[in-house]
Amino acid sequence: MFTLKTYKEIFHFSVNFFSIFLLITFIPDILHFDPMIARLGYWGVKVLLAIWVILKTKRILFSFSRWETLIIIVYLIYGVNIFIDVFLDPLAVSKGNTGLMDFAGFSVIIILMLSFRYYPDLASEKSFWFFVATLTIGLILSYFFAIENLTLDTTNVRYDANSTVNSIGYGQMGCTLSLISLFGIISYKKLWLRLLFLVTFAIGMISIAKAGSRSPVVVLVVVMSFYFMARLGSLNAIIILCVVAGLVFIFLNPILDLLTSMGSNLAVRLTSMVENKESSGREEIWTNVIGIIAKSPVFGAYYIVPYGAGKGLYPHNFFLEIFMGTGIVGGLPFMVLVFASVTKSYKLIQNNHPSTWLIILYLQMIVFGMFSTSLSSSQDFWVLIFYVMSIKIYEKKKMSRPSTVLMTTE
Numbered sequence: 001m002f003t004l005k006t007y008k009e010i011f012h013f014s015v016n017f018f019s020i021f022l023l024i025t026f027i028p029d030i031l032h033f034d035p036m037i038a039r040l041g042y043w044g045v046k047v048l049l050a051i052w053v054i055l056k057t058k059r060i061l062f063s064f065s066r067w068e069t070l071i072i073i074v075y076l077i078y079g080v081n082i083f084i085d086v087f088l089d090p091l092a093v094s095k096g097n098t099g100l101m102d103f104a105g106f107s108v109i110i111i112l113m114l115s116f117r118y119y120p121d122l123a124s125e126k127s128f129w130f131f132v133a134t135l136t137i138g139l140i141l142s143y144f145f146a147i148e149n150l151t152l153d154t155t156n157v158r159y160d161a162n163s164t165v166n167s168i169g170y171g172q173m174g175c176t177l178s179l180i181s182l183f184g185i186i187s188y189k190k191l192w193l194r195l196l197f198l199v200t201f202a203i204g205m206i207s208i209a210k211a212g213s214r215s216p217v218v219v220l221v222v223v224m225s226f227y228f229m230a231r232l233g234s235l236n237a238i239i240i241l242c243v244v245a246g247l248v249f250i251f252l253n254p255i256l257d258l259l260t261s262m263g264s265n266l267a268v269r270l271t272s273m274v275e276n277k278e279s280s281g282r283e284e285i286w287t288n289v290i291g292i293i294a295k296s297p298v299f300g301a302y303y304i305v306p307y308g309a310g311k312g313l314y315p316h317n318f319f320l321e322i323f324m325g326t327g328i329v330g331g332l333p334f335m336v337l338v339f340a341s342v343t344k345s346y347k348l349i350q351n352n353h354p355s356t357w358l359i360i361l362y363l364q365m366i367v368f369g370m371f372s373t374s375l376s377s378s379q380d381f382w383v384l385i386f387y388v389m390s391i392k393i394y395e396k397k398k399m400s401r402p403s404t405v406l407m408t409t410e
Contacts, residue, residue, distance in 0.1 A: 004056045009121040014131045015046055018173060022138035025164035035164045047108050050115035067389040070333055077330040082106055082303050082376060091306050102376055109379050113386040123355040135177050136200050139207045142170060146210055158212035167211045172368060174207025175216035179223055179364060183357045209259050219367045227360055230349035282371060285310035289320045300327035303376050314374035321375045341388050362388055
């Protein structure tokens with residue numbers, strides 16, 4: 001029988017965090033209909049399921065902790081700004097369907113957040129394995145269905161997973177699989193499971209290479225380092241990272257040959273980033289946004305860049321975006337929330353909390369948000385920060401002594 005407990009214990013996370021979404025997005029390409037139909041339909045189902053979770057969960061809906069309350073306040077402040085920019089004082093670049101879709105997408109985030117208040121079933125082992133399985137299948141399909149994309153960078157070929165998931169999203173999904181595979185390698189003690197996670201790690205890395213986006217590489221290195229430091233200790237983390245760096249150096253030529261054989265320009269783009277300080281125009285956008293913030297520092301002005309470099313786009317940085325949109329009124333409490341959540345994440349990972357694999361994905365969203373994606377559209381970020389900050393104090397006290405018990409499938 002399909003019950004709420006079954007749904008939360010197995011499916012809820014995957015429904016909301018792109019593994020099922022990735023699989024769904026192949027349907028329009030195969031059946032040849034408008035991808036927006038599938039996308040909007042999926043959004044509707046996701047919201048309805050979230051409402052079901054909220055209404056059936058035996059917790060007082062309006063009884064929030066201080067951290068949960070602060071997240072909701074910041075969310076509402078930013079939401080009011082988006083409403084003003086879209087409906088009351090619209091910019092030319094936010095008029096029409098673009099602005100309406102931005103506001104609609106942001107509005108449903110509160111429902112998704114409430115459905116992800118901490119509950120042990122959300123991070124269950126069944127949920128973990130279902131997510132790994134569906135994401136792996138989706139990325140394997142993406143490799144063979146990938147579509148060449150020259151619109152983001154006319155000088156370097158990138159690959160979209162399909163007509164809906166672009167190269168940036170495709171690369172980040174590969175990064176996700178690689179990160180949770182590292183978690184699996186460390187957390188499971190059986191040799192065959194560790195070998196399995198080595199395979200899924202490789203699939204994630206191949207997906208990153210195929211996509212050709214640089215941001216997943218940076219995110220992977222930063223989050224992997226954070227996780228190793230918190231879970232294994234500083235010394236062990238440094239040793240492991242040095243070994244990994246050494247192996248990459250030793251096998252650099254075979255790696256480059258593999259990338260070339262795949263038609264990937266990732267190596268070229270990474271080299272350009274290091275040698276030529278090439279940032280795909282982000283530095284110009286950030287400089288322009290800082291100037292916009294300086295003109296309206298208290299209450300902010302716009303949720304998208306109104307003029308200059310990056311006009312009509314998001315600032316490619318969560319902090320700059322929140323300060324541009326809400327000024328210090330929303331920016332300062334947002335910074336407090338992010339730094340508090342990162343500190344809490346470190347402690348929870350250090351104590352081997354059962355939600356560690358979800359926390360790793362939250363850290364991915366933060367790092368990703370420092371140089372790409374939009375805060376106004378990042379449902380994953382808002383949902384996961386709410387999840388992390390809703391883990392109660394008594395849960396942390398239970399974990400006061402680091403656990404040395406590794407996960408098993410027995």
